[in-house]
Amino acid sequence: MSLKLVGLDADDTLWHTESVFRLTHERFNELLAPFADAATLEAKLAETERRNIQIFGYGAKGFTLSMMETALEVSDRNVSADVLGEILAAGREMMTHPVEPLPGVHEALTALAADHRLILITKGDLFHQESKLAASGLGAFFSGVEIVSEKSADTYRDVFKRHGERAEGAVMAGNSVRSDILPALEAGCYAALIPYPLVWENEAADPPDNHPRFRELASLRELPGWLSEIV
């Protein structure tokens, strides 16, 4: 059996995102230092994000709104317009940050695209994700781009079906155990974890032990090799 479709996550799989978010967190902590210490600010911001995910979904715009909300809350509405302006500017910077493919991604996609159809499958903000793909210069490798609001087993079944394959004929590769690996395995796909040094705390989960369709890889460069083993 040969796998026809390769699903690939985008943020922190093809390019850095979490590192950009972390820089913005640092700036946020710095700006609000008069009101609370970094640990308190991190905890409050994470709480605001969790509360807002049902309204905002994922992505940089919702994150920026959550930063504003947290700033108002921790300061008891005493934060200055200047500081709020700086937070807004930090959010904006995050949305216009240059998109650099991670090392080895270009060569891995070249190898993968020779034998498979590649589908980008990512959560987050439709507009921002499409902009990032365009800015990355990787768009031409993909036969399909699927921006989804949630990554569940049904999402993977639907996406691969839409591209003409059963989940069993597809592999999903990404950096999040919770979003890219567990639901893809549940759907019947193969799944490759490509860890990224930073994980957003809402995405943290343990990788599966000894699952026959799962492999942890050191980098996307190893994916073509694993796929040829499966064949």
Next chain:
Amino acid sequence: MSLKLVGLDADDTLWHTESVFRLTHERFNELLAPFADAATLEAKLAETERRNIQIFGYGAKGFTLSMMETALEVSDRNVSADVLGEILAAGREMMTHPVEPLPGVHEALTALAADHRLILITKGDLFHQESKLAASGLGAFFSGVEIVSEKSADTYRDVFKRHGERAEGAVMAGNSVRSDILPALEAGCYAALIPYPLVWENEAADPPDNHPRFRELASLRELPGWLSEIV
């Protein structure tokens, strides 16, 4: 020839949106009245939105960020945290506003779905649009939901192709001449304009004169009748 696919816009075609935006505008003008009159505020906000559309795309989250930015700008960063908090709350309310189908929409979709496959085609924020569709109770009428970042002739060609038809075998119905009518006609579709009393100024355009594949209808209720004439 019978048209197989019916594309439908969502905001202000199936449910009110612009009226909710207008209420938020009024609240915004009220909150910032100490700094500028309503006409100046409207003009500044429209300018900020236009400037930000390349970064934020369409939708309520980007609009909320643009309101914050405009408030900081018109007040020369002298606006209070309280007022910014109220603007944030107004944006949030907009995102959680109940979604009520427009009069006649339910019966029109029932009639249309008997003879055609219906595809929702809408711009805006993926997460918020999916939430609104779920809240509207209209989800079951649709064979497909396509949230797109821009509505061009190519968008319509691609969407209808993905659903198995050429653009010539489809009709697009919506309230925006610029987004729903002109590019759909250019793609080769039929197109039905269903005017909504309010139009976002960035969407304003003149309807085409005497185009053989275009019709202006008083309400979505008239769409099934026009489609049966085309057959």
